[in-house]
Amino acid sequence: MAKKVSASRKTFLVANHVILIAASLLCLLPFVNLLAISFSNKIAVVAREVAFWPNGFNVDAYKFILHSNAFSTALWISVKRTALGVAVNLALIILTAYPLSKSKTEFRARQWFSWFFVITILFQAGMIPMYLIVRYTRLINSLWSLVLPGALPVFSMLVVMNYIRGLPQELMEAAYIDGAGHMRTLWSLVLPVSTPTIATVALFSLVNHWNSWYDGMIYMNKIESYPLQSYLRTVVINPEAFFRNATNMSDSLQRFVNTVNARTTNAAQLFLGMIPILLVYPFLQKYFTTGLVLGSVKG
Amino acid sequence: MTMRANVNPAKRHDKLKRELPLYMMLIPAVALVAVYSYGSMAGLVIAFQKFVPTKGLFGSEWIGLRNFRNLFTMPDIFGVIRNTVLISMGKMIGGIIVPVLFALLLNEVASSRLKRTYQTIVYIPNFLSWVILAGLFVDILSPSNGIVNQALSKLGVGPVFFLGDKTAYPITMVVTEVWKSFGFGSVIYLAALTGIDPSLYESAEIDGAGRWRQTLAITLPGIMTTIVLMTVLSMANVLNGGFDQIYNTYSPAVYTTGDILDTFVYRLGIQNAQFALSTAAGLFKSIVSFAFIVVSYFLADRVAGYRIY
Numbered sequence: 001m002a003k004k005v006s007a008s009r010k011t012f013l014v015a016n017h018v019i020l021i022a023a024s025l026l027c028l029l030p031f032v033n034l035l036a037i038s039f040s041n042k043i044a045v046v047a048r049e050v051a052f053w054p055n056g057f058n059v060d061a062y063k064f065i066l067h068s069n070a071f072s073t074a075l076w077i078s079v080k081r082t083a084l085g086v087a088v089n090l091a092l093i094i095l096t097a098y099p100l101s102k103s104k105t106e107f108r109a110r111q112w113f114s115w116f117f118v119i120t121i122l123f124q125a126g127m128i129p130m131y132l133i134v135r136y137t138r139l140i141n142s143l144w145s146l147v148l149p150g151a152l153p154v155f156s157m158l159v160v161m162n163y164i165r166g167l168p169q170e171l172m173e174a175a176y177i178d179g180a181g182h183m184r185t186l187w188s189l190v191l192p193v194s195t196p197t198i199a200t201v202a203l204f205s206l207v208n209h210w211n212s213w214y215d216g217m218i219y220m221n222k223i224e225s226y227p228l229q230s231y232l233r234t235v236v237i238n239p240e241a242f243f244r245n246a247t248n249m250s251d252s253l254q255r256f257v258n259t260v261n262a263r264t265t266n267a268a269q270l271f272l273g274m275i276p277i278l279l280v281y282p283f284l285q286k287y288f289t290t291g292l293v294l295g296s297v298k299g
Numbered sequence: 300m301t302m303r304a305n306v307n308p309a310k311r312h313d314k315l316k317r318e319l320p321l322y323m324m325l326i327p328a329v330a331l332v333a334v335y336s337y338g339s340m341a342g343l344v345i346a347f348q349k350f351v352p353t354k355g356l357f358g359s360e361w362i363g364l365r366n367f368r369n370l371f372t373m374p375d376i377f378g379v380i381r382n383t384v385l386i387s388m389g390k391m392i393g394g395i396i397v398p399v400l401f402a403l404l405l406n407e408v409a410s411s412r413l414k415r416t417y418q419t420i421v422y423i424p425n426f427l428s429w430v431i432l433a434g435l436f437v438d439i440l441s442p443s444n445g446i447v448n449q450a451l452s453k454l455g456v457g458p459v460f461f462l463g464d465k466t467a468y469p470i471t472m473v474v475t476e477v478w479k480s481f482g483f484g485s486v487i488y489l490a491a492l493t494g495i496d497p498s499l500y501e502s503a504e505i506d507g508a509g510r511w512r513q514t515l516a517i518t519l520p521g522i523m524t525t526i527v528l529m530t531v532l533s534m535a536n537v538l539n540g541g542f543d544q545i546y547n548t549y550s551p552a553v554y555t556t557g558d559i560l561d562t563f564v565y566r567l568g569i570q571n572a573q574f575a576l577s578t579a580a581g582l583f584k585s586i587v588s589f590a591f592i593v594v595s596y597f598l599a600d601r602v603a604g605y606r607i608y
Contacts, residue, residue, distance in 0.1 A: 009510065016407050023401065024420040027482065030439050031423075033446045037438070048449055096328040099321035107321050116329065120336040123589045126581030128568040129342030132356075133335060151331040182320040211428035214543070218569055229430045233547060236434040263438065270434045277426050284426055285419060 038062070038267035041259050060259040061268035067256075071269065073224060074231035077143070078210065081227050082276075085147045085209035090202055092152045093160055098186045100157075101164035117154045127218070134219055145219035146212065146227065153208070156201035163197040164190055200287040203280060210276055232273050236266055346582045350575040366579035375558070376580075382469065383540040383559040389473035390541065391533045397477050398484035399526060403518065405485065406492050421482030433547035436475055437462065468553040476541060487529065488522055495521035528603040535592040538584050560584050 032052045037045055041056025049055050065071045099107055100114055130149060139145035167190065175185045191198070216230030223234060277284075341356075346366055348359040370376060401421070408414045424432065439445045442458040451457040461471045499517045508516065540559030549557045560580065568577030599605040 012510070013407070016404055017413075019404060020408070020417050023482075024417055026478070027421045027424055030435055033439055034435055045444075048444060051446060051449075092328045092331070095324040099324050102321065107318055109318075109322070113325055113329070117332060120332060122592050123340070124585060125336075125339035125343050126578065126585055127564060128574050128578045128581060129339040129345070130335070131569070132342050132345070132574070133338045136338075137334065148331060149335040151335070152328045157328075182317075182324070186324075207426055211426075211430075213428060213430045214546075229428050232434065233430045236430070236437070263444070266434060267438065270431050273431050274427055278423075281423070281426065285422055 034267045035271060038264055038271055040264060042261040042264055045261065045263055056259075058259050060256045061264040062272070064256040064260050064265055065268055065272065070224075070231065070235075071228075071272070074226055074228040075272075077225065078228035081143055081146050081216075082206060082209040084143065085150075086202055086205050088147050088151050089153055089156070089205040089209075090198065093157045093201055094186070094191070094198070096152060096157050097160035097164055098182070098190060101161045117152070117157065121154050131218055140219055141221055141225060146209075146215050149215070150208075153201070153205060156204055160194065160197050160201055163194055167193060196287070199283070203284055203287050206280065207277065207284065228273055232269060236270070343578060343582050343585075345575050346579040348575055350578075352574065366575050367583070370576060370579050370583070375554075375563070378555060379558050379560055379563045382556055383538055383561075386469050386472055386540040386545075386557075386559060387537055389469070390476045391530075391536065393473055393477040394480060394484060394533060395526065395530055397481040399488055399522070401481055402485040402488035402492060402522075403514070405489065406518070418482070421485075423482075424479040425483035427479075429541075429543035429547050432475070432479060433544065436471075436548065440471070462548050463550065463552050465553055465556045468549070468557045472541065472544060472548070472557065476544060488525060491522040491525040492518065524603050528599055528605055531595050531598045531602065532605075534595040534598075535588065537591050538588050 029052065033050075036050050036052055036054045038061050039054035039057055039059065040050045041058060044050050044055035096117070100110055100117075102110055104110055134140060134145050134149060137148075139148065171189060172185060175189050180189070211229060212227070213229035213233045216225075216227045217233065220226055220230070223231065226234065344356065345359065347361060347363060348356075349362045349365075350359045405414055405417060408417070439447050440461040442448050442460050442463070447461070448458040451459060459467060461467050495517065499521075500513055503513050503517060538560055540561065542559070542561035542565070545557060545559055546562050546565065549562065561584070564577050564580045564584070567573045567580065571577075596605075
């Protein structure tokens with residue numbers, strides 16, 4: 001059955017693509033502009049002669065940043081923080097989701113514990129009391145201050161819990177009859193079949209840890225201990241000071257002074273800060289979509 | 300389904316033994332949540348104290364509601380609440396309408412490869428932090444050098460001080476937030492659209508309904524539950540103006556229209572070390588938010604059968 005496409009339908013489809021292309025450009029062009037600035041000569045940038053293509057192409061801004069220790073230090077702290085944070089998040093999500101996925105007859109305290117965790121989504125104390133607790137538990141200036149306060153992402157845990165509940169119960173019963181304990185059932189039965197959901201929440205926590213900036217700024221006293229996003233927040237807001245300091249501190253940076261300025265180095269730093277997210281982006285798109293749908297329609 | 304009845308004591312003992320590993324698994328999470336989430340809730344008592352950090356939680360003097368009285372006699376507080384509500388309402392409305400429209404338009408694209416390409420591009424900003432995006436917007440929206448104002452000046456407009464003008468600032472916040480999240484926000488509606496029974500469209504076509512009629516009579520009602528659900532859930536954010544975004548883009552020049560509760564609490568507490576007053580402001584926000592979250596979850600359950608657990 002060949003469908004005849006009417007003229008008005010054709011017009012609509014063309015207009016539709018025009019709108020969608022415009023929307024895509026709107027999302028893409030700001031980044032292209034920033035990228036072009038990061039690769040341009042400072043003279044072209046000051047003269048406002050850079051739009052979406054580098055003018056006076058050079059990679060000095062990147063060299064400049066990678067030569068200054070501050071950026072690499074912050075980057076390394078972020079990598080450590082993210083690795084530790086994701087590991088802790090995943091361990092606690094799995095260890096919590098499994099018991100709570102049990103029915104009320106199998107685990108009588110289930111309801112009680114569920115509420116214990118859900119209440120923390122509904123009511124949050126806010127930044128000052130949290131700061132005081134972090135200080136009270138002596139985590140100020142420690143990497144653990146960025147990991148332990150949010151050690152259990154409750155929403156992710158609920159997504160995993162719902163997934164485990166949806167697994168065929170016969171499987172678990174068969175394992176029980178075969179004499180497998182809970183730990184064994186979780187490790188060799190539940191985990192292998194839950195990898196898609198676990199990948200989803202792992203990516204969730206990876207993005208969260210990588211993107212967090214505010215906890216680093218309040219729990220760390222020195223800028224040398226800031227993770228990358230907190231560091232970026234500080235230098236991007238006050239680029240001139242950063243630039244002045246960096247150039248004064250090291251002679252090896254002086255040779256870049258003719259090609260880079262605060263704007264090109266800022267653009268380059270922002271780009272370097274995005275790279276990890278862009279690297280996992282193909283996975284993000286795949287798993288976040290399923291995770292989002294999973295988390296919202298499941299009863 | 301377990302059929303075992305648990306009446307006799309020996310079996311009950313067995314049962315506890317069987318449950319024991321489940322308790323063990325919960326220990327680490329319970330301990331950490333108890334310390335950090337519940338511990339910080341306990342820390343809220345300083346909202347009712349004349350809190351002195353060196354005297355601690357137990358040594359500080361209790362002053363009842365005086366912090367709250369002081370808070371609500373501050374000249375800025377009502378402006379801050381108004382800004383918070385206005386900005387979050389703007390984001391709420393834009394955050395429903397734009398993703399729905401985008402999903403509807405995307406749904407009309409026949410080629411799945413093109414569709415995926417559009418999606419891949421517009422989802423990107425959603426995953427980047429507001430630190431990165433603030434850096435980006437401060438650059439491109441700059442009145443002197445930014446590419447946006449360069450383009451506007453070619454059209455004979457501007458320069459517009461997007462981040463420095465009192466009127467423009469809240470609008471910029473709403474627009475840039477919608478820009479960041481509309482693409483990924485459309486995912487949920489696209490999922491709802493694929494759930495519509497295709498036979499409905501076929502029979503509508505036989506009845507002679509055009510595409511526009513079909514959109515109004517089948518597509519929109521088909522995703523209405525999702526739209527209502529997302530609207531209801533977004534109500535929970537009425538006092539979340541978007542700390543990450545605003546703290547990273549605002550300046551004293553736009554405090555009168557851009558300062559929100561969270562940034563206010565931050566400046567009061569972290570920058571001015573007014574711990575008790577700041578906690579009182581935070582507690583006010585937490586209580587109102589709690590009410591909105593509970594009501595919105597209740598409504599979400601009622602209208603769409605949505606439950607977080």
